Amino acid sequence: MDNLLEIQNGIAISRASVPQVPSDVFFKSLSEFVKNEGYIVQFFAYQEERSYRLLAVVRNTRLFVIGTEVGKTFRSLTGAVSEKFHLFEREIAEQFGLKPDGHPWLKMVRYHKNYTGEKDVFGNHYQDDIPGNYPYFTVEGESIHEVAVGPVHAGIIEPGHFRFQCAGEEVLHLEIQLGYQHRGIEKMLPDLPQKRLPIIGESIAGDTSIGHNLCLCQALEALADIPVDRGASIIRTIALELERIANHIGDLGALSGDVAFNPPAAYFGRIRGDFLNLLQVLCGNRFGKSLVRPGGVTQVIGEEQLRIIREKLTEITPEIEHVCDLLFTAHTVQARFEHTGTVTEAMAKDLGLVGFAGRACGIAYDARISFPTECYAELPGNSNHVTNGDVNSRATVRREEVMHSLKLIGLLLDKYEVFMDSLIAVQMRDHDLKPDAFVVTINEGWRGEISHCLLTDGKGKLQRYKIKDPSFHNWTGLAMSLRNQEISDFPLCNKSYNLSYCGFDL
């Protein structure tokens, strides 16, 4: 660990202080760190004049950074050390045309031209629209059949392609191929005027508008030394918790629908709407878009909003308890939730699952506790005890987190009252960013760890903007959930994670 530099969430440092080590030292340090209960937060490439650099942000109970320079190939750690490197290495190959040597499944991630004009690692020319030239993992044998689903699915859902290798009803392997939602966000961000950044931050994944935009705004605040009022911090925290509740409740309803138990599906669907409407009370948009901007929030909570939120929470908390009770005590529901889509703790650790999906397997990590931003340092955490890694565990964690978040919002509203009359809303404006600086921000979105990483050049212009949605870690978890599972359980397993396509595709 000697080669790694300890850093703080959301504190900018000069790029010169990021350790640059020879590549063999880099890979050795990373391997050792990851083998000892270490996890990858960010691992990406960037261009420095004519050379290529790799940068890794890793965590155990603390946060570290390390960097190196590489040629057009670099050493793959996926097969040799941990599955955690798998997608990160493929992403580096796709974005920069650098080849991870010895990668066991070197395939494109999102299907796009690389940023550098290097020879394409995957042999694609990108003249054809997707599907281009890429392989799928196949299982061979007489009674094996393949089921292909998507990109357009049977519902109002984002596009993605699922390829099942089955023996009868049993799924031997599921490969999830995304990329259909790729908008080129990382590539476009550094060249945009600052006024467009939060709008895009809120649209990386719309169900995580607050989470991603918080990462973006905190990063700009760190790079420009912008202070944030405590009152504004409280509002941001409330918004992030409202976002969490809305999504968890919506998914509990969808899970209920997937096991054909309609009453909770209808009730939760409607209750989710109430939470989206509370975000609309905060800022005028049901997804919290336009609320968070560098330096604070664009709308403050006044007496009227405070009253509306409090009254709604008082009215709705018992309803949520009752509908949860209805859902979780139904035997037919239990029979379908339990032992379905199980991922073991060992597997979850090897994949590096994050968020509630990780917690449902027994990985306690919650960025609100480990690397708190905004008001989290002063708020109680939640600990979950059902950790079997199945659909039931994921649903139960979400139920608990909804109740926990409701409590947090109550506490936050009490804290807020003293700031109510003095808090001033901020307006969007441009800020000068520090030159040659580096910052990483982490927030616990409702799906798990969201992280943004920014590098500025000598003039204070953004040079590299790296985004990681928790789905980047967790899609592989869904694939593993389907192993030896009946194919008809796919919708249920899928909803228990409800991962983001656009957050992954960027």
Added chain:
Amino acid sequence: MLKIIRNKLEQGCKTTAYPKEPISLYRRYRGLPVIDKNCHTDIVSRCAAICPQDCIDSADKTIDLGRCTFCGHCETAGNGGFVRFSQNFEMGAADRQDLITDGTLPILAAHAKQHFKKLFGRSLQLRQVSAAGCNSCEADTNVLNTPFFDLSRFGIDFVASPRHADGIHVTGPISRNMKQALLDTYDAVPSPKVVIASGCCSISGGPFYGSEEIVGDLSSLLPVDLYIPGCPPHPLTTLHALLSYFK
């Protein structure tokens, strides 16, 4: 069973009476802009400069609702001098040009393709195609199926197969990677068919305009019949647009 009944009693009937009765949205919601044409050019320019979507034309004093994300920055920057946002969510348009507005929109129900009302007025089946947006548009379309909005009581449904559909409802700025699947879906819908562009992404590329990885404008690929602005459109904006256009 008892629990189901108890919950049913607690929940009651929550379906909105809209459109029979008016419904009002919370005052912070930003709907159709109210524009002051007599506003001083300096204020309009200030609003145009802050607009992240560059959708304010300061010479004409208009806003392009096909690009606007309704972030409200122009309202705050100009102190409401140039534009204030009303709570009127009825913003659908049949013509792209109509979305470039001084605050007024033509009556949607009087659109030029009245034959669609005869064809689909009693039953409209739509295939939704999600093409590279942020999934909020999809989410707020999906809620039309919740008990509060209960879309199917109007004879409107979202269906799984394009073969069963009367048209497509498209969200997102259409990534290069989704373009072919979108066109295939359109081709699979039997004629006569309608095309609906929902959200500023599918109308103009939305927040992602200028990216090389997107098409950015559905009407450059397919003939669009109905535009529903917003980021995302409020469910009531979509409901109003569908009912006015087809009923």
